[in-house]
Amino acid sequence: MVADRPPSLQAPAIRLRDAAVDFERRAVWQHADLEVALGEFVVVLGPNGAGKTTMLRVLLGLQQLSEGSVEVLGGQPRRGRRSVGYVPQRRTLDPDLGVRARDLVGLGVDGDRWGVPLAGSARRRRRDLVDATLEAVGATAYADRPVGRLSGGEQQRLLLAQALVTQPRILLLDEPLASLDIRSQGVISALVASVARERGITVVLVAHDINPLAPFVDRVVYLARGGMVSGPADEVISTETLTALYDYPVEVLRDSRGRIVVVGLDDCDSHHH
Incomplete structure (x- = not known):
């Protein structure tokens, strides 16, 4: 069975190569390279306007790239594909x-x-x-x-x-935790992870807060200022990585419960606008 092959022999579920999206002559993101493996759970983070929902639209075939290429399950993304499930913003x-x-x-x-x-x-x-x-x-x-x-x-x-x-083989979710209380955020996060693991579904989930999702994710993609970084949550959501991405001092802390707190983003937004 395909699931028993070594990961190196499997084609990725999603592949972006030097991808870029422009909106009204502004680069939403550019030079994006990303491969998402079959069965992987990826969370997409970033400030408002960074292009998180745009990424989902690209994968759904609803938004064209201005540069580069995208593949979903080995082919071009297209509308109405039953092998790709989508949960829009609630x-x-x-x-x-x-x-x-x-x-x-x-x-x-x-x-x-x-x-x-x-x-x-x-x-x-x-x-x-x-x-x-x-x-x-x-x-x-x-x-x-x-x-x-x-x-x-x-x-x-x-x-x-x-x-x-x-x-579906791929599940795309846009802010599924928005407007939910903290308990419900944890419950829904665990549910998505459990169902995806049981069915071997690739998950790409857009969120503002990593904390409810941290126990379940394989990788984080962070979008900001037209750039993208991806990797394990602890590597991406770090003082060094976010400071480099924003080109502005950002500090990542943990509170007494181990929850991640990012300090300086409000100042960063005002600095860059």
Whole structure:
């Protein structure tokens, strides 16, 4: 099986070569070289406007590079690829939204057929797939409840399930921990890591804070000022690396609980603007 080959013989899940993206004549990031291995868990960090969401859009085939090349699963990225699951930035769902949780997840299977009845056997396969995915993310208990009445953490589980229901090989997540309390951030981080490990899924997750994710990640990609660095979290989120990336003094500290605190970024932003 492919999974048993030495890593050196496996093509990467994602490859960027000397990649650049421009927006309104400004380089969002440039000279980006990155390879993400099959099954790897990568977190993308950086300040607002650094191009974190742009990177996901490139991998989804929604944003063209201005220079360089990108490969996803050995080919060009393209829209609507079922082997790539996507969890966009979480929007606030209307409390009065009456769609059942299982129906929201089911849109990941056949959202393009909404309102078109499925044949009996296809309908059963769809139901079984949705049920299995709800179970995988721990959402079975509220599968038939209206999504608008669920907590933020519960809604995030459903959006994760919607992305997983196509059984993707790559999972892209844009700020899945935003607006969640600290406990829910830890729970969702552990859930993503567990499901990805169990299914052998490559994860690229955009976040602002590494702390809830630190126990689970294989590598960090940090974007700032048009540049990119990648490596183990302790190497990338360090005083030396971030000072070099920002070209401004930045200090990385740990509090009494071991949580990472970066000092100086606010001054850095004002210095460069």
